[in-house]
Amino acid sequence: KKGNYDHFMQKEIHEQPHSLTTTMRGRLKHNSVLLGGLKEHMKTIRHSRRIVFIGCGTSYNAALAARPILEELSSIPVTMEIASDLLDRQGPIYREDTAVFVSQSGETADTLLALEYALENGALCVGITNTVGSTLARKTHCGIHINAGCEIGVASTKAYTSQIVVMVMMALAIGADRISTQARREDIINGLSDLPNQVSEVLKLDREMKDLAESLITLESLLVFGRGYNYATALEGALKVKEVALMHSEGMLAGEMKHGPLALVDETLPIIVIATRDSCFSKQQSVIQQLHARKGRLIVLCSKGDAQSVCPGRSCRIIEVPQVADCLQPVVNIIPLQLLAYHLTVLRGYNVDQPRNLAKSVTTQ
Ligand code: M6R
Numbered sequence: 477k478k479g480n481y482d483h484f485m486q487k488e489i490h491e492q493p494h495s496l497t498t499t500m501r502g503r504l505k506h507n508s509v510l511l512g513g514l515k516e517h518m519k520t521i522r523h524s525r526r527i528v529f530i531g532c533g534t535s536y537n538a539a540l541a542a543r544p545i546l547e548e549l550s551s552i553p554v555t556m557e558i559a560s561d562l563l564d565r566q567g568p569i570y571r572e573d574t575a576v577f578v579s580q581s582g583e584t585a586d587t588l589l590a591l592e593y594a595l596e597n598g599a600l601c602v603g604i605t606n607t608v609g610s611t612l613a614r615k616t617h618c619g620i621h622i623n624a625g626c627e628i629g630v631a632s633t634k635a636y637t638s639q640i641v642v643m644v645m646m647a648l649a650i651g652a653d654r655i656s657t658q659a660r661r662e663d664i665i666n667g668l669s670d671l672p673n674q675v676s677e678v679l680k681l682d683r684e685m686k687d688l689a690e691s692l693i694t695l696e697s698l699l700v701f702g703r704g705y706n707y708a709t710a711l712e713g714a715l716k717v718k719e720v721a722l723m724h725s726e727g728m729l730a731g732e733m734k735h736g737p738l739a740l741v742d743e744t745l746p747i748i749v750i751a752t753r754d755s756c757f758s759k760q761q762s763v764i765q766q767l768h769a770r771k772g773r774l775i776v777l778c779s780k781g782d783a784q785s786v787c788p789g790r791s792c793r794i795i796e797v798p799q800v801a802d803c804l805q806p807v808v809n810i811i812p813l814q815l816l817a818y819h820l821t822v823l824r825g826y827n828v829d830q831p832r833n834l835a836k837s838v839t840t841q
Contacts, residue, residue, distance in 0.1 A: 549651030582610020713813030
């Protein structure tokens with residue numbers, strides 16, 4: 477039921493402080509993380525030669541957001557596979573791999589076929605899903621339920637943020653045997669406990685994002701530049717906009733900007749640059765300078781209080797969000813972009829919950 481909301485997508489965006497709380501319930505201890513579903517297989521996971529994330533669409537993007545922290549805390553190489561592409565290439569999967577399948581529905585055909593393929597190749601298969609009893613949950617060796625609650629809007633929103641949180645918790649659990657990263661892990665655990673509050677805070681940007689959407693209604697295209705932890709945010713923000721607002725939108729790795737996309741920049745094309753504080757911040761500052769030099773129409777998503785540092789004396793549109801631990805920042809940063817996609821869709825008069833040509837769960841290849 478939609479309650480006081482006009483659409484399921486809107487309800488699910490605003491529900492995120494609650495869905496994130498249920499995702500973490502019973503799993504965060506003082507300075508450790510409990511993931512019962514992985515416990516028996518933890519030794520195998522820690523000894524695997526590689527961890528391969530496999531998924532489609534938003535679920536793939538969630539895994540991409542969690543990749544850096546998993547690499548950092550586990551020191552195991554982590555690779556990414558879009559399920560259909562893995563199948564097209566019949567890419568190598570080994571017995572020594574841990575293959576992590578991410579799917580909100582647990583019924584996506586491409587993901588399930590990739591699962592069969594990984595099982596045949598002898599990998600340990602882990603499932604991350606929102607759907608208890610789904611094919612993914614049944615056919616994997618072990619897994620984690622994200623417990624985000626039923627998601628009805630075709631555009632995935634609350635499942636995305638819960639998937640990231642589950643994969644960050646997975647990274648913490650895999651890395652739990654290392655003394656050297658204990659302080660780092662404790663910081664992240666503290667950040668997780670406070671994350672629902674920070675998400676409530678960022679949801680207050682609703683009105684501001686509606687205003688921004690109003691200024692973009694008639695435009696044909698939107699670019700989103702991110703890097704590091706927030707490369708995934710760029711891809712996911714752009715996917716939301718194209719999927720529901722039916723506006724062309726591309727998420728791009730900011731490091732690739734000068735290798736082609738820069739040619740698109742002019743006074744009319746809106747470009748969102750994600751420049752919240754983390755180890756990539758100064759690189760994003762210089763991306764903003766370069767876009768300015770080409771008279772780009774900039775919208776900068778930055779940490780609270782950083783408007784002057786990202787856009788000194790210039791005419792950027794600024795979206796300020798609370799700063800959280802670097803690996804949790806994608807959870808906060810995607811919220812304004814979800815709100816933007818939602819308002820753009822309503823203002824452009826399209827169907828928010830049932831975008832044309834799309835189904836909630838893609839059960840055919
Ligand atoms: O159920 P799944 O997570 O496996 O679905 C994968 C994609 O089809 C899905 O995330 C799709 O990209 C969403 N509609 C995006 O909002």
